Amino acid sequence: MAKVLWHVTMSLDGFIAGPGDSMDWAFVHSAPNPTVDEVIQTTGAVLVGRRSLEVGKQATRLETGKPYGGAWKGPEFVLTHRPPEQHPDREVTFLSGDIRRAISTVLQAADGKNVVVIGAHVAQQCIDEGLIDELLVHVAPILLGDGIRLFGRPGALPIDLEATEVSRAGAITNLRFRVLPQQRGDKADAT
Numbered sequence: 001m002a003k004v005l006w007h008v009t010m011s012l013d014g015f016i017a018g019p020g021d022s023m024d025w026a027f028v029h030s031a032p033n034p035t036v037d038e039v040i041q042t043t044g045a046v047l048v049g050r051r052s053l054e055v056g057k058q059a060t061r062l063e064t065g066k067p068y069g070g071a072w073k074g075p076e077f078v079l080t081h082r083p084p085e086q087h088p089d090r091e092v093t094f095l096s097g098d099i100r101r102a103i104s105t106v107l108q109a110a111d112g113k114n115v116v117v118i119g120a121h122v123a124q125q126c127i128d129e130g131l132i133d134e135l136l137v138h139v140a141p142i143l144l145g146d147g148i149r150l151f152g153r154p155g156a157l158p159i160d161l162e163a164t165e166v167s168r169a170g171a172i173t174n175l176r177f178r179v180l181p182q183q184r185g186d187k188a189d190a191t
């Protein structure tokens with residue numbers, strides 16, 4: 001059955017981007033990583049937050065603005081409240097509104113393969129709605145001290161996880177977790 005995976009690189013102190021959305025630290029350790037290769041092969045569609053798309057496309061950055069640096073090809077959906085009237089990249093479809101409907105749309109496009117979610121704000125909403133099956137975190141050996149947290153939800157209930165993979169690829173530690181059933185909603189209800 002197709003899974004919804006939140007795939008992210010994180011500093012050891014829990015940031016997915018440093019101050020000013022800095023991400024260069026995440027690209028320093030670019031050893032081959034079989035865990036990433038497996039994700040690329042099993043992913044049918046991606047859902048990206050509008051900020052992740054925009055920030056990643058900035059010319060001064062090491063990212064390409066394409067998921068997996070262009071190593072993955074397929075339907076890419078961008079969540080935004082303000083979809084542009086025209087977009088030059090026909091691979092990108094803009095979605096607005098309800099996160100459950102968005103995930104349902106992206107799962108359909110994935111055609112039986114997995115869906116990857118990119119961007120902390122979007123992923124947190126998916127977690128809140130019980131829409132994420134797995135969390136795959138690449139821990140980079142750095143302390144950033146400030147930036148965008150992997151998960152920030154003061155006062156909310158904890159999210160229970162089960163570790164299913166711990167592996168190394170060069171300096172990176174891969175951590176994979178299954179999101180255990182929570183009290184609210186699950187993907188099967190997404191229509």
Ligand SMILES: NC(=O)c1ccc[n+]([C@@H]2O[C@H](COP(=O)([O-])OP(=O)(O)OC[C@H]3O[C@@H](n4cnc5c(N)ncnc54)[C@H](OP(=O)(O)O)[C@@H]3O)[C@@H](O)[C@H]2O)c1
Pocket residue numbers: 007008009010015016017020021022023026048049050051052053055056079080081082095096097098099118119120121122123125148
């Ligand atoms: N470490 C990593 O692996 C990794 C990966 C990707 C990105 N990043 C970094 O993460 C940062 C971006 O993440 P982020 O959490 O700030 O933002 P994000 O999740 O990428 O995007 C947030 C945006 O998505 C749109 N959005 C969210 N929920 C929506 C909804 N329900 N309906 C419609 N639109 C919705 C809104 O766009 P509008 O304002 O257009 O409405 C919102 O501003 C950047 O610094 C990027 O470099 C890190």
